[in-house]
Amino acid sequence: MIVQRSFNATDAGSNSGAGTLYLVGTPIGNLEDMTFRAIRILKEVDMIAAEDTRQTRKLLNHFEISTRIVSYHEHNKEASGPELVRLLASGQSIALVSDAGLPAISDPGADLVAAAAENGIAVVPIPGANAALSALIISGLPTEKFLFTGFPPRERKSLTAWLQHLHRQDATLICYESPHRIIKTLAVMLEQLGDRKMAMVRELTKRHEEAARGTISECMAWLEENPPLGEYCLVIAGVSKEEAAQLQQDDPVWWSGLELEEHVSRYEEQGEDRKEAIKRTALDRGLQKRDVYNEVMKK
Structure with missing residues (x-):
């Protein structure tokens, strides 16, 4: 068993000679989502590993952060991951960021975290905005027990099986969906889960933030009158x-x-x-x- 303890609240890293992997939350819409600690860490680390370097560079430029940036994403993680772990083991500190929100949630950052932990490298969270939890707390649905399920399967057969597995859950369900698939996904949800209460949340922390609350069928009717725009976070009531x-x-x-x-x-x-x-x-x-x-x- 490997136990990690953080002894220094100033984020100086571990005492083992290895560096530290920081998981840094970034804005999900509004640049003011950024925390003071996140800005400081991004300035202090040796490098930043980003899902989309172009997107992250805009953020760094806004906050006048000149730290070296490298690419780490789903398509290069097999090559990039081991190299980042090697650098961490040699004593370098690295900040991992996603395009928006907390890294390692429904993205390849989870693989890097696992590899770092297996190699005894300290992993430190730098909390920030998160779309799933932000949507949950404004949904009006129960928050004492919830299940984040990522992105629903695209194919109808797989989506149906996925929902059948979830339909007995008494926890509030949270998932992400694109504007191109949301209508089809809701139709299958209505078929498999029944007309449960839900909230469709989009543009979180942005100027046009929107939460549509009602039953699944009511949300489908809303989308007929208001064509889907932007990425959605769906919050669905668990089984009664x-x-x-x-x-x-x-x-x-x-x-x-x-x-x-x-x-x-x-x-x-x-x-x-x-x-x-x-x-x-x-x-x-x-x-x-x-x-x-x-x-x-x-x-």
Whole structure:
């Protein structure tokens, strides 16, 4: 097990002789999304690894940052990643940035982070704006439990299977979608998830920021009157307790993919006390109630 601890709040790096990989949040729309710490780190590091060097150079020019910039993206990560890790291991500090928001979320930065961690290199987050969480907190939907799912599959068959896997989730669902595919995606969502509440959020932190809230069908109707523009963040309600109960009745083995503790917890989430939840779990699985109790209470 490798444990990383940050001892110096001034971001001086680790004491191992290796450099530090900084994950720097950048604006998602408004240049004022940039933090003072992010600007300082980008000025202090030895180099900046960027998803799109042209886009990042505009940002650096605005804040008068002259740090060397190199390319790191999906199409060159196999070659660029090992070289960046080598430089980090030799003592250089590198800031990783994406085109907008936090790096390593639905982008190849996650691979670089994994490689750095495996090589004992310190990885430090420099928090900033994030589209998914920003959309969630203005959606009006529950925020205590949520699931970020990235970009939906493009093909209808894959999208249908993807949604079937998600339709039992009681967490609020968050995903990104392009203006070219959003209408088709919502149509399949309506078919697979039912007419749930949702929010379509676009142009976050920009002048024309917009959040359209309603049911899936209402959002589809909105798009007919207001053609899609810009990238969207979709926030969709999770399955309701009533719908979850109906799904359980329709599918007698709904629990087949759950661990025993998860099975019991699912009943508790529907309002059952623990004793009754254990009893129902045992009945579902054809087990003795005491066996379920003993197994669950060990944890």
